[in-house]
Amino acid sequence: MQAIQLGDTTIHYAFNKGDKDLTLVFINSLGTDLRIWDAVIDGLGTEFGTLRFDKRGHGLSSLGAVEKGSISSYADDVMGLCEALGLHKIVLVGLSIGGLISLDIYQRYPEKIAGIVFMDTAPKIGTAEAWNNRIETISSKGMQVVAPSILANWFSPSFQQDHPAAFALFQAMLERADVLGYMIACEAIRDADYTKTAQDIAIPVICMVGEEDKSTPVALVQGFAQLMNCSLITIPNAGHLPCVDSPERTTAILHDFISAL
Numbered sequence: 001m002q003a004i005q006l007g008d009t010t011i012h013y014a015f016n017k018g019d020k021d022l023t024l025v026f027i028n029s030l031g032t033d034l035r036i037w038d039a040v041i042d043g044l045g046t047e048f049g050t051l052r053f054d055k056r057g058h059g060l061s062s063l064g065a066v067e068k069g070s071i072s073s074y075a076d077d078v079m080g081l082c083e084a085l086g087l088h089k090i091v092l093v094g095l096s097i098g099g100l101i102s103l104d105i106y107q108r109y110p111e112k113i114a115g116i117v118f119m120d121t122a123p124k125i126g127t128a129e130a131w132n133n134r135i136e137t138i139s140s141k142g143m144q145v146v147a148p149s150i151l152a153n154w155f156s157p158s159f160q161q162d163h164p165a166a167f168a169l170f171q172a173m174l175e176r177a178d179v180l181g182y183m184i185a186c187e188a189i190r191d192a193d194y195t196k197t198a199q200d201i202a203i204p205v206i207c208m209v210g211e212e213d214k215s216t217p218v219a220l221v222q223g224f225a226q227l228m229n230c231s232l233i234t235i236p237n238a239g240h241l242p243c244v245d246s247p248e249r250t251t252a253i254l255h256d257f258i259s260a261l
């Protein structure tokens, strides 16, 4: 188990040094922890470095003294972690809120990033009203009440049917998420709009999305890809977490992208 103290926060991470200089930095979605990348990390082998971590207030990482959620505070953690590990050639893989965090990092440190994989994400996700409703429900009733509808948006019905044990683990991951850490992240997403940053992006990027994603649907991610002038890769039989329900295809896409950099 690897951990680092960044200011008032302890960040749990998993770093594998690669044979080559380039490191893929995986940035998780809301309510998940670094285990969602397990199968992809296995598939990638040792050619490239990989860094995964639990966002503050998620998984084993502490929340710190945050009073209001901001995408930039997560971005600062990513850069603090990369700096502490001495990583110089970085490709970000941003899943959902991880895409917003990637855009924030690019906006402030464009010279430090070699490329970005945007996975099931967009420069603006959801409406303020929907996020406020979710925050209100969670603060009064807890994670268990919202978990079924969120899981139904993450995974296709066939995933639940074909992989009931895996589905049960993801249900446990979500239901056990720290309420405050989760709400802070919802606030950060609610207040984020990186449309302008996306329009001006000038490094290699790719965009991918699970065909059955109901959280950030294909049409939303298609609009994002058009904004950046890049093509969209759609993944059949995958939902909001292609790294979970289509790890081989996800690994192949990542491998092709970084091999060409």
Ligand SMILES: O=C(O)CC1=CCC(=O)O1
Pocket (backbone or CB within 6 Å): 028, 029, 030, 031, 095, 096, 097, 098, 125, 150, 153, 189, 215, 216, 240
């Ligand atoms: O969990 C969800 O509702 C989907 C999602 C939106 C942003 C994110 O990171 O996950």
